[in-house]
């Protein structure tokens with residue numbers, strides 16, 4: 001709980017990372033192999049540091065250690081998700097099987113835990129199997145939404161061959177969180193410095209560049225004309241896009257729509273404000289973030305912004321303080337802290353019900 005304007009306020013973290021045991025087992029043969037791929041570097045970057053240790057302990061802890069960190073940060077509920085590159089680094093059959101196993105494990109872990117929820121995975125390589133898994137995650141496993149680690153082998157979800165997945169998400173009212181991963185190898189050379197070092201590939205720029213590219217592809221694809229109630233979630237204050245909305249509209253109108261071209265009927269910012277939700281992950285832990293936070297709130301609205309800590313990669317403990325100190329009205333803070341997440345994600349009732357309702361349900 002945090003205190004907002006003298007009253008207690010729930011805090012829900014919507015981008016809180018963990019590693020399930022299957023993920024480590026499945027990836028072990030790949031890490032350290034000769035397969036020189038950004039996905040593997042991505043994974044190694046997240047699981048092991050240069051000395052081969054640190055991130056793993058906080059990532060794998062879904063028990064007392066995590067709850068203690070959440071308590072220190074004032075976080076009541078953490079919606080868990082795994083790491084990039086998700087299950088998409090694997091071939092279709094392996095990826096789909098791994099998604100099922102990981103979703104089962106996550107569901108068993110969080111189902112009766114009043115402090116933990118989570119997002120389901122699917123492997124886009126086989127869209128019809130992915131759509132079935134999306135339904136299973138929300139209807140049978142009680143998960144709170146879906147997460148995808150951006151591109152799939154350099155392909156993007158604006159391609160209609162993937163739209164069965166969106167059809168399932170829309171029918172369920174289930175938001176799809178698009179989380180960054182390293183860009184596809186076709187972009188690798190552009191993210192190297194003049195010495196050939198891949199310094200720009202990951203969180204410094206590559207993640208936001210690639211994930212915002214994915215989002216803009218969706219905005220101009222017409223996918224939201226076909227699925228007007230589809231909900232997409234972006235982290236990191238919208239991967240820069242709130243800053244860019246006016247120019248996206250201007251150039252789309254001028255370059256395409258005015259000539260009767262362009263697949264999308266409406267302007268990019270209209271879909272962004274109707275179909276997208278944004279979390280504060282990664283840009284949330286320091287008073288220096290306050291102007292950016294307020295700007296994003298002004299652009300997308302306080303009813304579309306949600307709290308997230310990006311644990312353990314960034315500090316959950318400083319996040320609540322930064323949110324409270326950002327100079328926003330108490331109503332906006334409450335919306336960002338928990339009300340939006342409770343409204344936007346699925347199966348959230350168990351986090352807001354009192355002990356009596358909980359006893360009646362179980």
Ligand code: MN
Pocket residue numbers: 015017179235281310
């Ligand atoms: Mn993250």
